[in-house]
Amino acid sequence: MAVYVNGELVLYGFVGDNYWDEGFTDREVLAALAEHGSGNDLPVRLNSGGGYVDAGRAIFNALKLHEGTVTIYVDGIAASSASLIAMAGDKIVMRSGSIMMIHDPATITFGTADDHEVSKQALERMGQSFAETYAARSGQNVDDVRTAMKATTWMTAEEAVEAGYADEADESAAKMVAAFDFRAYANAPSDLTDLSKKRGWTFEASRHAASAAPTSQKETEMADKPKADGTSVDVAQVTAEATAAANERVQAILGSDEAKGREAQAQHLAFKTQMTAEDAIAVLASAPVVEADAGPTDGNPDLAAYEAQRMAAAGQAQPTGQAEGEKPNWTAAIERAGKQRRKGA
Known part of the structure; x- marks a missing residue:
């Protein structure tokens, strides 16, 4: 849906992507702000359950830098990264019956204990950064805000005003x-x-629909996963079923006979594409086998090591696809490997 309508910034749906035909991105917001003009007062209508942390922070910063007065109206809900966006308002108005929620960011990491430790440290820094933002706007102590975030705190319009996260609740x-x-x-x-x-x-x-038509790399989500009994644990996947299915697919690819001698390609297919296990195994079966003593070269890149480093550095959620229009890296790698062997023959 359009984010700039009749002089208003309309931020409805998922932060950073288009789920359920609703959503908005930081790029769209920047374009809308440019069209609106930096010196003009800006009404912002916000109704979002949250989404990606990086997009939420970018939108918050863009609104904070806007020279005109920014008034944010929470039309329905401002949860997770959407509540962070709300903090950019010079004035924050909660509609009667609206809801606000704050909590800690979360992600998922593939790799060693060191990889998980890197993600843990990144999440701690993110959480502290968000707590400082909430505290600066609400006037509360940072430690108290962080405690509320870790508890996942939901607030009515009146409660948000009382706690300092909003200025008024209208009728x-x-x-x-x-x-x-x-x-x-x-x-x-x-x-x-x-x-x-x-x-x-x-x-x-x-995600099932996205696997049929991959779009862009997904970013870190601010989300908790519920257990079967309705309680929650601090991980990024939205359901245990989705996590189990993803792990089963990865293990099927990496554990296949076709992955032997093609470990780099197998790692790439498992973690960087949305191919089914069957399709990935079929690709591996047709790929050349890498000799055991062959090290990473320009013609035979260590894609698995690259992917592990990239994910650790970015702190991103589980990959869900490649960039639209991008040629799959495993294809280029196979082509380069084949050319190198032919040259050496």
Whole structure:
């Protein structure tokens, strides 16, 4: 949907991507701000269950740098990274019946104990950064805010005003909450989780659809995963079923006979593409086998090592696809490997 409508910035749906035909990105917001003009006052209508941390922080910074007065109206919900965006408002107005939620960021890491430690440190720094932002806007102590984040705190309009996260609650009725899989969050109100299920706002369905037509690399999500009993644990995957399916696919690819001698390609297919295990194994079967003593070269890149370093550095969530229009790296790697062997023959 359009983010700039009749002089207003309309931020409805998923932060950083387009799920359930609703969403907005930091690039779209920057374009809208340029069209609006930096010196003009800006009304922002916000109704979002959250999304990607990096996009949320970028939008927050863009709004904070806007020279005109920024008034943010929480039309329905401002949860997770959307609540961070709300903190950019010079004035924050909660519609009657609207909701705000703050919590800690989360991600998922593939790799060694050291890789997980790097992600842990990155998440701690992110969480502290967000707590400082919330504290600066609300006037609360940073440590108290961090405690509230770790507990995943949901607030009504009146509670958000009382806690300093908003300036006023007006009498205008809140619009229906934005499409989001609210089951991903700890302590989410039952009416939100029921609505997610009823309306089909599920990440499982969206990711299944995305696997048929891969789009862009997904970023870190601010999300918790519920257990079967309804409680939550601090991990990024929205459901245990999705995690199990992803792990099963990875193990099927890496553990196949076809992966032997083609470990770099297998790692790349497992973690950088959305190919099914069957399709990935078929690709491996047709790829040349790398000699055991062959080290990384320009013609035979160590894609597995590269991927591990990239994920550790970025702190990103589990990859869900390659950039649109990008030629798959494993194809280029196979072509280069073949050319190198032919030259050496």
